Amino acid sequence: MVNFAKTGVKKMDIGRRNFITSKQYMTFLISAQVGVGAITLPNRLAVSVGHDGWIAVIFGGIISASLSTLSVKLMERYKDKNLFEINSLSYGKFFGTALNLLVILYSFLKCSITLGFFVQTVHTTALKLTPAIILAAVLAAPAIYLSWYGLKPMCRFASVIFVIIFLEFFLFTLRFGEFKTVFLMPVGIFKIPKMARAIFSTSYTFLSSSILTIIYTEITDKKNALKYSLTSNVITTLFILISTAFTIGLFGENMLKHIIFPLYEVATTYNVPVLERIDLWFLSIWFPALSMSFGLYFFIIYYSIGKVFKKTNSSASKSSPNKAKKSIFNMNTVSLLVLSIFIVLFSIIPNNFSDVRKYIIILDYIGNPLIFGPLIFNYILSFFKKPALH
């Protein structure tokens, strides 16, 4: 927990709107992972390992749980420090700062691609003539707005994911009559290199478990962090597992390889009396989840930038509290606006969904070593750098 007495009034004002409980963190993480992960992952897995795609989700979930556990364990050793501070402690000022900038850059690219994913999803399925820049600005607006108000309102908004999950299961129930178990069989005929590639492709979804290391200091009930972190992994893994298995059982692996948005396609196959098609309804209920996936990375970058400027503000607050208050407001506003503009501009670089997928694969190659490597090293180093702690 942040010590307000030491950090001053200003920090408390900013910090309060970011304070969340472990349960809120869980909701936020589920929303972020499910939104961008579940809607296309079954297709990517079918391309890699056919009808065994659901096995890759289990492995991905286990890796995600390990990542969560490692993140919590690391943060427990460093208490009130965040990842950026730990990196500086572990690798020295120069390498630590370089690594921190890399993490921020990676988050920035992932955030842009996630928004690009969102834009192309809407472009492909609903608004094909609307310019991408307009779509990007409009779709990004809710997450940017929530980021301005802090982590807590974002987490509250993220609760809508449970309604989405419920409606998705309801849709699965309605389509269950056409589910064919034989499409999921025989089990386990994958080749190990292909399965490894499939597990790797789940990382776009599951790597976000590591954001705990950045926002850990904002969690008020840290003793529950591990419990809820793992619970979020279980819920996300189960949902994506069921979605993957269901879409394989409904479409069969060969057709699934051709379907970019399998969950959306499930909705297109249901004929509702009178209304007939419900695919656009489905899409509109999925928007908040996609928005939260983007919102998570947007907030992380925004928050990280805030941390970088923190020192300047806290020194300013000592000399002139009122001036500091104004400075913080301006700094936050400017950084939010500049960040929003850059992310919106970067998000429209991919011209179509194939481009988005290409960039996602590249980001997976960057993200896995960048997240896992320092995390493991930091944890090991924490045993040798004990005096530097606290």
Added chain:
Amino acid sequence: MKKVLILFIVISLTLSGCWDQKIFEKTGFTLMESVEKSKTGDDLLITSTIPAIGAKDTYGIEMFTTSADSLMEGRENRNRMASKRTEAGKLQQILFSDEIAKKGIHNLLEIFNRLAEESSIAFVIVTEGSPLEIIQKSTDFKDIPGPALYISQLTKNAVKDLCAPNTMIYNFNIDYFAPGIDPVTPLIKLKGNHIEVEGSALFSGDRMVGKLDAQKSSLLLGMMGKHKDKEFSYTVPMPEKEKTEDKLGISMIECKRKVDVELQDGKPSANISLYYEGVIEEFKWNKLSDIKKQNEIQDYLDVSIKKDCMEIIKYLQKVGSDPIGIGEIVRAKYYGYFKNADWKDVYKSIPFNVDVKVDIKQYGIID
């Protein structure tokens, strides 16, 4: 910040959606499309109908027929003729002539999956003869709500009565892509002054290879496991013992099926067990409360349905169509064998057995 937010809201409300705006009144909803070979045989003859709202004729339709090399080209031609910009998102069915169906239709269905605004829940129907002729004929029917809705309703009724399979575009694609199942679609034809659902068109891959009449389609759907929440009427000649040329009619209200596939000495064999529950609908003025008589009728129906099912399976094997999905079960159970075998070839010669048990639950309200 508030100013920025207001700007965002204004931009959102004023700009988004303008580009993709579609005015309902200015849109013509294509409800039916049909594809057949043109008379020259070089290209496709594509017909589509859209409701003509406000036409002099209350149930008026706009009908467009155009020659084109592809469905998309046909639609572009249509747009140059129609009074409104047409959209196919509410398509009810797409009709293919049997001539086209025999050459393969899968690529013609691609457009419905590639574009999100297209409907993949439209029926895929094969017509015996020219679909254009069927559509033109149905425009003469003055007591129906337009040909598209009429054919749609006809097909829905046939699906409900198990006379035809419930095959929509996505169903066709799923079965086409599955290595061990073949698609099957409703088959309609023009009969005198009416359009009739004849039964099912059988496919091997995406090529039509055969057809079944309505009663056999019902039994096939039972063997496919599609007899759920539906009933069909099965009619057979009376048992010889009854010494009459009248018919015995039974309504099958429920069917449970089980398919077992075994691989023995490197050769697969299949056994299909069917359990029917039925209600006697037509017999003769004889007493049916006698248990012995009831058992005799049940045994007679067991044999009769088994005979029909075996005939259907032999026909399916002969034409090389596997709508039951035996291949899919073999793939799931004996993957190594399926991978190395030429399934289409093996399927034609595998031994089948069908066990049928009919349980008559009701005998009507006369004795």
